[in-house]
Every structure is written in structure tokens, then in C-alpha cells.
Amino acid sequence: MLTQKKLFDAPWLTPALGLLSVVVISVSLFFTFTAQPDVLQGYLTRILPIHVGASWLAYLAFGLTAVFGLTYLITRNYHWDRLSAASSEIGVVFIVLSLFSGALWGRPAWGAYWSWGDARLTTTALMLMVYVGMLMVRGMIEDTGRRARVSAVIGIVASVGVPINYLSVYWWSTLHQSPTLSIVERRSALQNSGILIGFLVGLLGFTILYVYLLRLRGQLALQQARLEEHELELELKGVLAHD
Amino acid sequence: MNPWHIIWAIAVKDWRVEGRARDVLAATLFFAVLVVTILAFAFGPESAKLREAAPGILWVAIAFASILAASRAFAAESEDGALEALLLYPVPHELIYLGKLLGNLGLMLLIAVVITPFTLIIYGVDISGRELPFGLAVLLGVTGFSIVSSFQSALTINLRSRESLLPVLIFPVVVPVIIASVKATVGIITKDPSIDVQSWLQLLLGFNLVYLVVCTLAFPYAVE
Numbered sequence: 001m002l003t004q005k006k007l008f009d010a011p012w013l014t015p016a017l018g019l020l021s022v023v024v025i026s027v028s029l030f031f032t033f034t035a036q037p038d039v040l041q042g043y044l045t046r047i048l049p050i051h052v053g054a055s056w057l058a059y060l061a062f063g064l065t066a067v068f069g070l071t072y073l074i075t076r077n078y079h080w081d082r083l084s085a086a087s088s089e090i091g092v093v094f095i096v097l098s099l100f101s102g103a104l105w106g107r108p109a110w111g112a113y114w115s116w117g118d119a120r121l122t123t124t125a126l127m128l129m130v131y132v133g134m135l136m137v138r139g140m141i142e143d144t145g146r147r148a149r150v151s152a153v154i155g156i157v158a159s160v161g162v163p164i165n166y167l168s169v170y171w172w173s174t175l176h177q178s179p180t181l182s183i184v185e186r187r188s189a190l191q192n193s194g195i196l197i198g199f200l201v202g203l204l205g206f207t208i209l210y211v212y213l214l215r216l217r218g219q220l221a222l223q224q225a226r227l228e229e230h231e232l233e234l235e236l237k238g239v240l241a242h243d
Numbered sequence: 244m245n246p247w248h249i250i251w252a253i254a255v256k257d258w259r260v261e262g263r264a265r266d267v268l269a270a271t272l273f274f275a276v277l278v279v280t281i282l283a284f285a286f287g288p289e290s291a292k293l294r295e296a297a298p299g300i301l302w303v304a305i306a307f308a309s310i311l312a313a314s315r316a317f318a319a320e321s322e323d324g325a326l327e328a329l330l331l332y333p334v335p336h337e338l339i340y341l342g343k344l345l346g347n348l349g350l351m352l353l354i355a356v357v358i359t360p361f362t363l364i365i366y367g368v369d370i371s372g373r374e375l376p377f378g379l380a381v382l383l384g385v386t387g388f389s390i391v392s393s394f395q396s397a398l399t400i401n402l403r404s405r406e407s408l409l410p411v412l413i414f415p416v417v418v419p420v421i422i423a424s425v426k427a428t429v430g431i432i433t434k435d436p437s438i439d440v441q442s443w444l445q446l447l448l449g450f451n452l453v454y455l456v457v458c459t460l461a462f463p464y465a466v467e
């Protein structure tokens with residue numbers, strides 16, 4: 001147990017994770033770009049490891065935002081609030097990357113950058129809005145306790161909304177059926193082309209990247225909190241000296 | 244004390260305040276009428292096109308009105324420490340949320356009762372013989388907006404520029420309500436057999452129940 005904690009707090013762990021994610025994602029890109037062009041989509045599938053990796057990372061980040069938020073509400077330890085905030089920020093960055101790479105792929109594959117008929121696109125955009133709203137609220141509250149509490153509540157309510165949103169948008173779009181490519185088709189296409197290895201390694205790489213970014217952002221937030229505390233102490237001392 | 248009495252007392256308090264000042268009702272109703280009218284100009288004068296757009300226009304007006312009303316509902320509580328006093332009452336905070344929700348819902352239903360016939364009349368939509376399912380769809384939709392917007396309004400109380408922030412927090416969450424309400428009302432108006440009105444109404448009911456539970460449980464954390 002002690003050794004585990006020691007390992008977790010080791011200063012070299014964070015940069016090591018960063019390096020590892022670079023290596024693993026590079027390996028994934030190597031497989032992706034050396035693979036034979038896909039039978040159906042040609043060179044288009046080369047964007048998939050990045051696109052799916054970023055989307056997976058965003059889903060992971062938003063899921064954990066709610067988990068960390070709930071843990072904060074139970075334990076009232078700011079450690080969990082910092083992790084929740086870090087996770088939501090990472091999620092926003094990668095969901096933008098996911099939407100952007102998806103749009104680049106969608107133009108040649110579907111003939112349009114954006115399709116309102118697709119359930120996944122629509123819900124992804126809605127998720128982005130929810131979490132940008134959450135970060136805006138965070139930026140507006142100065143009181144640490146209230147900021148942590150309010151963003152934890154938004155994170156939890158949002159995580160309840162995502163599956164409902166997905167289902168409703170899915171039912172909505174099935175009524176206006178549009179020519180979208182199903183995931184099942186994409187998967188079979190990948191197995192043919194051999195990009196699958198790059199794709200799977202990429203998922204691992206993006207997961208490591210998430211852990212790295214979470215640790216990095218969490219440490220930064222901790223230092224910010226300490227700095228604020230320190231400044232407050234100095235100010236208090238200054239006030240006392242004046243009196 | 245009976246929980247229903249507590250919920251009722253808080254709702255009646257809000258209605259009494261509204262009955263004396265009428266600032267929420269007047270501003271919100273005027274705003275909703277304005278939205279309905281402006282969209283008529285935006286879509287042009289073709290009556291067939293307008294009739295087709297009417298359900299969507301009605302729900303845009305109700306959604307915006309709901310946000311406006313919810314933001315006003317808690318704005319009054321933020322003055323002179325009213326919310327702190329309300330939270331000091333020896334009752335579970337969950338009931339305070341339900342009371343505020345009932346108060347807001349009452350006002351929203353009043354607005355819906357005016358704005359719905361108004362929209363149907365000026366857009367020339369005929370729902371004779373189907374008033375009951377149409378009324379049910381409006382009731383469920385308005386309740387969905389009210390549940391979410393009352394909660395988010397409590398969450399952002401006392402924040403700078405909360406008026407511009409509230410829509411950002413509310414809209415992504417209530418998208419299922421917008422979709423289901425529009426679908427259900429379109430189905431009722433057009434009698435289109437491809438739209439399963441009953442299952443859209445069930446989605447609305449399910450959404451309302453899930454969010455009623457989640458928001459009620461989360462409310463004590465939102466205001467503590």
C-alpha cells in the first residue's frame with residue numbers, strides 16, 4: 001500500500017506518462033499510415049485513430065468529471081474538485097478535436113461537414129455546450145467552496161442528460177432517415193485494411209494521454225490554489241502590520 | 244407538517260408576490276407574444292408554410308419564456324437575503340425546490356394557456372377534436388422546461404451575467420423536451436400516422452420523472 005502511494009506521488013511519473021503517450025500514439029500513427037488504403041474509403045480511414053481516440057478520451061473525461069464531482073460532494077476534499085475541473089477542461093478540448101476531425105472526414109465520406117440527422121453528431125455538440133457552460137460558471141464564482149459545489153452538481157446533472165439526449169436524438173433522427181454510415185460497417189472496413197492495429201493502439205495511447213493531462217492539470221490547479229492561499233495570507237499580514 | 248403543505252405554502256408565496264407585482268407574468272408573456280409574432284415575419288407571409296412551422300414556433304416561444312420566468316423566480320429570492328431566510332426554515336431543502344418548482348410551473352402554465360391558443364389562432368392551425376392530447380403535450384413539455392430551468396436558476400443565483408449564462412446551461416439539457424414536444428404536437432396537428440404521438444409523450448413523461456428526481460436530490464447541494 002505504501003509503495004503504491006509512493007509510486008503515485010513520484011515526481012517522474014507525470015512526465016513519464018506524457019512520454020509514454022507520445023510513444024504509443026506515434027506507434028499507432030505508424031501503423032495507421034503504413035497500412036494499405038481501405039477497400040471502401042481509401043485514405044479516409046487514416047483519420048480514424050485520431051478521431052476515435054479523441055472522442056473516446058472526451059467521453060472518458062466527461063464520465064470521470066461526474067465521478068470526481070460526486071466524490072467531492074461526498075468527501076468535501078478539494079482534491080476531487082480540482083480533478084473534476086481538470087477532467088472537464090480536457091474533455092472540452094478533445095471533444096472539439098473530435099468534432100473537427102469528424103467534420104473533415106464527413107465532408108468526403110458523407111458529402112457534408114455536418115449532418116443534423118445524425119444522433120451522435122448532435123449529442124456530441126450538445127455535450128460540448130453543457131461543459132462549456134460548466135466552465136463558464138466555474139469562471140464566474142470566486143468562492144472556492146461554492147465553485148466546487150456548483151460545478152459538481154452541473155457535472156452530475158449533465159451526465160444524467162447525456163444518455164437521455166442520445167436516445168431522444170436517435171429516435172428523432174430515425175424518423176428522418178439520412179444516409180449515414182453505420183459503426184458496424186466502419187468496423188468491418190477496418191478489419192479488412194489492417195488499420196485496426198493502429199486504431200487499438202491509438203485508443204491505449206489516448207487513454208495514457210488523458211491520465212497524463214489529468215495529472216498535469218491537477219498539479220497546476222493545486223499550485224494555483226496554494227498560490228491564492230499564500231497571497232491571502234500575505235494580504236492578511238499586510239493588513240495586520242498596517243494596524 | 245405535511246410535505247404537501249410546505250410545497251403549497253412556498254408556491255402560494257410566489258404566486259402572491261406575482262399577484263401583487265406582476266413583473267414576471269407581464270414581461271414573460273409580452274416576450275412570448277413577441278417571439279411568436281417576429282417568427283411569423285421571419286418565415287414570410289405564406290400561410291401554408293406558417294401553419295407547418297407553427298408547432299416549432301410555439302415551442303421556441305415557450306422555451307424562451309420558461310428561461311425568462313425561471314431566472315426571475317430566483318432573482319427575487321436573491322434580494323435582501325430572502326433565499327437564506329427561506330433555507331433557514333426547518334424543512335427539507337428538497338421540498339423548497341418542489342415549492343419553487345410548483346410556483347414557477349403555475350406561472351408557466353398560465354403563460355402557456357394564453358400563448359398556445361394565440362399561436363394556433365394567428366397561424367391558422369385547427370386542432371378541433373384533439374384539444375385533450377394537445378393540452379397534455381403542452382402540459383408535459385412546460386413541466387419539463389420548468390423542472391430544469393428552476394433548478395439551473397437556483398444553481399446560478401447571485402452570479403454575474405447569469406441572464407446570459409442560464410440559456411447556455413438550460414438548452415443543452417432540455418433538448419429532449421424540445422424534440423419530443425415538437426414531435427408530439429406536430430403529430431397531433433397533422434394526424435401524420437408515421438409520428439407515434441404516444442411514445443413521444445411517454446418520452447416527455449420519462450424525462451420529467453428522471454429530472455424531477457435528479458434535480459430534487461441535487462437541490463440541497465445546489466443551494467447549501
